[in-house]
Each structure stands twice: as C-alpha cells, then as structure tokens.
Amino acid sequence: MRPSDLDRVQSLPLFADAAPETFRVATAGAHLQRFPSGTTLLMEGDPVDFLYVLLDGQVELHGTWNDRETVLSILRPVSTFILAAVVLDTDALMSARTLERCEILMIPGDAIRTAMRLDSRFGMAVSRDLAGAFRGMVRCNKNMKLRNSTERLANYLLTQRATHNSGGTVRLHHEKRVLASLLGMTPENLSRSFAALQPYGVTVNGSVVTLGNLTALAQLAKPDPLIDNHAPRGGDIVAEADAEVWSTAQGRAAPSIVRLQHS
Amino acid sequence: MRPSDLDRVQSLPLFADAAPETFRVATAGAHLQRFPSGTTLLMEGDPVDFLYVLLDGQVELHGTWNDRETVLSILRPVSTFILAAVVLDTDALMSARTLERCEILMIPGDAIRTAMRLDSRFGMAVSRDLAGAFRGMVRCNKNMKLRNSTERLANYLLTQRATHNSGGTVRLHHEKRVLASLLGMTPENLSRSFAALQPYGVTVNGSVVTLGNLTALAQLAKPDPLIDNHAPRGGDIVAEADAEVWSTAQGRAAPSIVRLQHS
C-alpha cells in the first residue's frame, strides 16, 4: 500500500477526526486488494467481515428479489461502503460488484468496532457517516416515489454537472443499462427519456451528454436541495455522508410549469 | 414527566447502554409535549433542534416535491426520529406529522451531540441506531424498486402479522390513504390490490384484515429477510435500528385540545 493511499484514507471524513492511534490500529489489520471488473465483492445475505474503502475504480451496490435486480448505488473513489452492516456486525442487504478494475482497502470489522469503543471522536465520525448515508437513502426514496423517470434523468444530469463542476457537458461513467437500473427504469426507457429531453437542450453522444440549455432543463427537472444533493464532491475525497446516493444541481430553479393533482 | 416514561426512554436501545450520567444530562434539558392529531411537528427544510422520542401515539414522516407528497415512514412508540439530522446538525429531509394524539419527548440536539462526545458507549448506540435506520431505508428502496404494488401490499400484511404476532388477523392502525402512500400507490389502487388478494385468502373489513390462507399469501408475496424485517417488535420498546421503515401502531384515535407540559 502506497503512502499516498494511506493519506487518501486518512483524509476521509471517517478518519480525519480520529486519533492517530485509532487510525494506526484500524489500518494495521487492513489490506489492499485489486479486483478485476465484474467481480462480486459481496453477496447480499452474506456476513460482513470488512469495511470496504474504494480507492480506485467503480463499484455498484445492488439488490435482488425473485429474479429481478436493481442497482441501488454507484460508488466512486474515495468512499467507504457497507459501514452499516459492519457497525451492527450483521449480514449485508446489498451485493457489491466492481464495474471496472478496482483498488479497495479492506479493514476488519472488529477493528472498526473496537476503534469506535476506544475513540469517541471516531465514533462520532462513524455516526456522521451513517447519518449521511441514511439521508442519501431518504433522498433516493423521495426521488423514486415523487418523480417520473424523465424527471429523474433530468435531475441526475443536473446533479452530475453540479458535482463535477463540468461546464455544459456530463460524462456518463458507466454503462447506460446500469444507469437505467439506478434510476429505476429499463434501458429502453432511458433511451426514450434522453430523447424526450432533446427539446430541453440535451444531446447524447456515446457517453458524453451535453446540456445546451440549463435553464430549460432545470425548469423541467425542478431540482430540490431536499432531494438532490448538489454539493460538489471535493476533488478526490468524498464523504459517504450525505453523498451515498445522489446529488444534484445548483439552486432551485424559478417556478414553472404547474402540476395538476387533486384540484 | 412520569417516572414510567423515563423508564421507557431509558430502555430504548439508544440509551440502554449509556452511562447513567449521560442519560441524566441528555434528559435534563428535555421536555415532554403533547400534540393533537394532525399537528405538523417539523417541516422538511427546517433546521432540527431536537431529537424526538415518540412515547405515545403515531407519527408519519413524509416528503413533498412539486405539489406531490409521499409518506416515507410511520412510527409507533417507542421510537426516536430525525436522529440523522440531529447528528449532522442540519435541516430535516422529511416532514413529521402526528396521525393521532401524541406524547413526545424532545431532547435538545446539543445535548445529544455533547453526550456522543463524552460517552463513547452512547456514541456507539447512536451509530447502531443510524445503521439500523439506514438499513430500513435500503429495505424500503428494494421493496419499491423490485416489487409491484400488490406484492408490496401482500408483504406489508405478512410483516404486520409477524411483528405483532397476531394470529390470522391484522389491524390497520391508520387511514388507508396513508397506507397507500407509504406503499407507493393511490388509495384507489390499494382498494383494488386488496381485492386482488381475495383469492389468496385476504378479506378486509374496515380496519381489520384477516389472512385466511397464509401459505397462499406467502407464495405470492415471497417475503425475503433481506427486504422484509419480520423481527417482532419487543412489546413496548423498539429500536429504530433496522425498524425505521414501517410499523403501525395500535392506537385509538382521539383528537383533543392542545396541551403543553414541561418536564
């Protein structure tokens, strides 16, 4: 494990506040591993022995039921995952799979739980992380239940733009089928939703999406800070906190089209 | 505040493990309040100053966007809510509204955060609580994305039966429109879904649902421990942990006058 990797881990919100001793103990039993693309790291229902820290690559968390599958979250470096199961020392609710070649630090769950007991500052960091993760899931739920598929896509695009500070263009870092599942629709409908956004200045070219008319798009998407987390992901470091799932674009757009419902 | 109430709060998983001193300090600044049915305790977007502990009654957490509204969780005693916002000292993502007359203990957020710093055992309890809440939300997401509305209803009924240990009958402790929103459908479709479950032995009579053929119903519902938490809610005490998502209260509706009361 390169020293630079250690630095990156230590600058995670989870560890930034911890006593040096805590950090030393926790990472002592840790090991860094590389996984090829498409590797299943963990199956839902399995007991969880490690906290995972994604240092490089991309990981998807998904769930299955009755032959159906859905992507619940896509993670990019640097972030931690399955912290909740580690804290409760229980089985995973989601499976984890690499979407590309990954570099992952695995920290024994015992070490995490021990560190929490010994270092209350670290314990607080864990709480903050979990609180953020919880809120990410709440946002995700609201997104799913309150918006239709095109609105979700529009907001996803605005969120990506905002968090990556990319001018008028957004790169999709994963297959469209994966994005479709994350957004709760079929690949076919994702295509059609992109088409439906054309009048709002959205054009797709492979994995590059250009947003030609942010005003119009925002008017359709109506981004909301209580659903879309548009906080920029600080360069390389990111908290799982409040960032586990989405994030979306800048300020709330001016009111626009009125929605009818229950006169 | 009656001593029996204090006992109930102290036996919450959140406090059970805490040092007596921690508990004393946290509850010192707390006050007990009564609210009539239909009171909005908190609006999404508002800063959160208190941790709420529901001691009696029923509370719904909901979210809104663009003139739409959805119920995200229904709480029954004894449980805590908006812990995540308290830990992060930030705005609420969900609004809270009483569904019936409620008795609620409000603990200042500062006190909670201070207690976490001073008592690492309490900090761990907070982490466990949040981890459980997170997992509840994950379950909820999987439920929404992987199942259709009738399957969700069927599993809701089975979960209620299991958690309340009620023989072949389930009581709905809230209006059907609220349940419909929680399950992500319209009241009209909830009616139709109940009708669709008739061939599986389900009959509805007001707020009493009888499950006449558990085997058949389970065959349709395909309950899954990775989505549905069938763990019985220990009598009066319940952890938010892994239980945040649903739950129904047994409660009598009885609106009344507002009455405030300090500890």
Next chain:
DNA sequence: GCCCGGATTTGATGCAGGTCAATGCCCCGT
C-alpha cells in the same frame, strides 16, 4: 482493418397503475 457479441436505439404492443368521476359509507357535530 475485419469480425463478433453485447450494448444501445427504435418501433410496436400490452399492462400496471394513475386519473377522473360517481356513489356509498362512516363518523361527527348540531
């Protein structure tokens, strides 16, 4: 550069569930 398999797109069609409207019911206050 060429080929192959999977990903994406496009089109046609079906169904789940939302919307609108009408009716009946229950609870509650007068």
Next chain:
DNA sequence: ACGGGGCATTGACCTGCATCAAATCCGGGC
C-alpha cells in the same frame, strides 16, 4: 335524528412504462 364532509370503493378511461422484437452501433480481439 338529521345533515355534511371526508374517506373508501367501484367503474371507465388513459398514460407511463415494461415487454418483445428488430435493427444498428460500438469496442475489443485477432
């Protein structure tokens, strides 16, 4: 007992999205 308002149910209809089926695009291996 009576009347009123909100909730639940039922029916008719429509929309959004899934499904099925091609056609086309694209990237990696040779």
